[in-house]
Amino acid sequence: MMQAKLAVRSLLHNLQRYALFILSSSLLIGVNFIFISILQNNTINNSSGGPIVRAMIIVGLVFLVMLSVAFMFYSNGFLMRQRNRELGVYNILGMTRGDLEFIIMVQNLIMYVVSLVAGLVIGISFQKLAFLALRRLLDTTAIVSSIDLVVIGEVAGLFAVIYVMLFSYSVAKINKLNPINLLKSASQAPEEPKSRWIMGILGIVCLAVGYYLSIVTRPQLSALSTFIIAAILVVIGTYFLFIAGSVIILKALRKNKKFYYKPNHFISVSGMLFRMKQNGAGLASICLLCTSTLVVLVSVISLYSNYQKTLVNMLNYDVVRTDQRKLSASETEKVKQIAKQNHIEVGQIRQMQTVSGLPVKVNGNQIKNYDDKNYTRINDSINGLTLADYNRWNNKNVELGDNELLIYSENGKFKHKTVELNGKKYQVKVTNDFSAPSVPTINVNQIYVVGKNLDMVMQALDWENYNKEYSEEASKPEYETAYNLVGSKRDKLKATQEIEKQIPAEGGYYTFKPKLESDLQAVFGSLLFVGALIGIVMSITTALIIYYKQVSEGIADRGNFATMQKVGLSFKETKKAIHSQVLMVFMLPIAGAVINLGFATPALKSILKLLGMWDTQIFTTVSLAVTGSLLVCYVVIYLLTARVYQRMVNK
Secondary structure, eight states, rough: OHHHHHHHHHHHHHOOOOOOOHHHHHHHHHHHHHHHHHHHHHHHSSSSHHHHHHHHHHHHHHHHHHHHHHHHHHHHHHHHHHHHHHHHHHHHHTTOOHHHHHHHHHHHHHHHHHHHHHHHHHHHHHHHHHHHHHHHHHHHHHOOOOOHHHHHHHHHHHHHHHHHHHHHHHHHHHHHHHHHHHHTTTTTOOOOOOOOOOHHHHHHHHHHHHHHHHHHSSSTTTTHHHHHHHHHHHHOOOOHHHIIIIIHHHHHHHHHHHHHSSHHHHHHHHHHHHTHHHHHHHHHHHHHHHHHHHHHHHHHHHHHHHHHHHHHHHHHSEEEEEEOOOOOHHHHHHHHHHHHHTTEEEOEEEEEEEEEEEEEEETTTEEEEEOOOOOGGOOOEEEEEEHHHHHHHHTOOOOTTTTEEEEETTTTOOOOSSEEEEEEEEEEEEEEOOOOOOOOOOOOOOOOOSSSHHHHHHHHHTHHHHHHTSSOOOOOOEEEEEEEEOOOHHHEEEEEEEEHHHHTTTTTTTEEEEHHHHHHHHHHHHHHHHHHHHHHHHHHHHHHHHHHHHHHHHHHHHHHHHHHTTTTTTTHHHHHHHHHHHHHHHHHHHHHHHHHHHHHHHHHHHHHHHTTOOHHHHHHHHHHHHHHHHHHHHHHHHHOOOOOOHHHHTT
């Protein structure tokens, strides 16, 4: 069939343009294959952190699919602009709209099949590497990679839908154009854009408000929603500012005669000005992709680097049992027996009776029980224990007077010599020497109050009144039992599972550091894995968008440079003008991305503090390393695409 032959011939004749589309489509298919294969892998689903990994992968896959669709439409728009000339010629020569649609369908079908095969080869080739990285991050050997026909079918179906959407969009576009417009659309010169002052001012306002929200965000539950609002405003502001602001700046440069009337500046400014309506959106997209890459990689690497330090701060012991009764002598022996069976040793087993977990407000040396049930703003929690238990727990011999309390605060901020506790005044001895049996709490400071006896402690904490007025059911003092385990991580995890099974805390609960460590490693390991993959995909997408821009602009500028060379522009001046234009375009997005990251840092700090994961040194080091790496990659892309642009205009 002639239409099919024309479609194939057009693909082969314009192989450089179509090959780039096929390459980008193949890469996206490969990455989606890896994500879906992880999601469908039974060994991951059955592992201890499987549900957490699945949740992270689902979030990453949704983002990846959205990114794939957006980029495929962007690159398809580039192809449509280039093949409209051919379609216009075919239409003038007598082909019907149906014939043109058939040509597009054949081309899309060929590109889909080639992309699918290449993408699956890429995905299968890198699948084992991805699973190896995931096993290393999760510290497990239970995850095994496999090739599943169901996964191949799902990936093929997903991209079939995307290609059908592209075909439908292309058909709708050509049906709106007459043959002459089809013929001219690829080379039609754009009109000079108007200065959009209102859009530019709105862009500045949106950016200013977004940056302000990011700076003033505090570590509380509303921080995440505030950050999302700030991010939306920055996205809108970036687009408005690049589209409108770039035109205003270029027109201002054109009015500056000393700057404008130089060969390289004249060519670059005038060339960019007439394409800035479309160029501005492209530059904004590159800026936001770079920003997203920086924010995602800095966040996930910081989180992963911090989680072990956070775990140490959350728990001082491998096993903490909170129950209404003490651990008996027979149960203590049972713990040691279980430990021996799992090739580990048990450290000193400590026990004490505590009045625990009352939310309080601290104001200087005044401490008062929280007076409502809205606990979302609690920063401090108070616990009480007797002097005898404190001395036994810490192997101390501290003495207290009748109206004297010993106070330990985890954050070390309470340093007063007296305290007013629920309206009663006490003399205070402050200590920083207490290995408290901390339980997982995020951004809640634990305060321990030690009194001569249990009655004094309960009176100081106003325990009975608090329970009557604010607690749904009256609770009693509990026993805290804590000890460490010595051995490998896997052996400790097995032992804690056996301890919980054979010595249940029927009136309370266990907190196991090995289990929490395993869960946190699953969370932050999978988060780092997903974030790194998405960061890589966004970097590749950014590079491809830049390449598309350079190729399309090189084609558009080819005639202009040829004309100027005929009237005396030298090859050296041409090369200088090209570098001036490419560099001017390149520096704006990366500069905007670094500025966006700088203003995003306060909001990221608040969110990381809310999660108990903030460390200034780690965050600064990671930010500098990621930004430096992106800048290096950006310079490499600049050098490569500048050469491509130069080849295009000198053809």
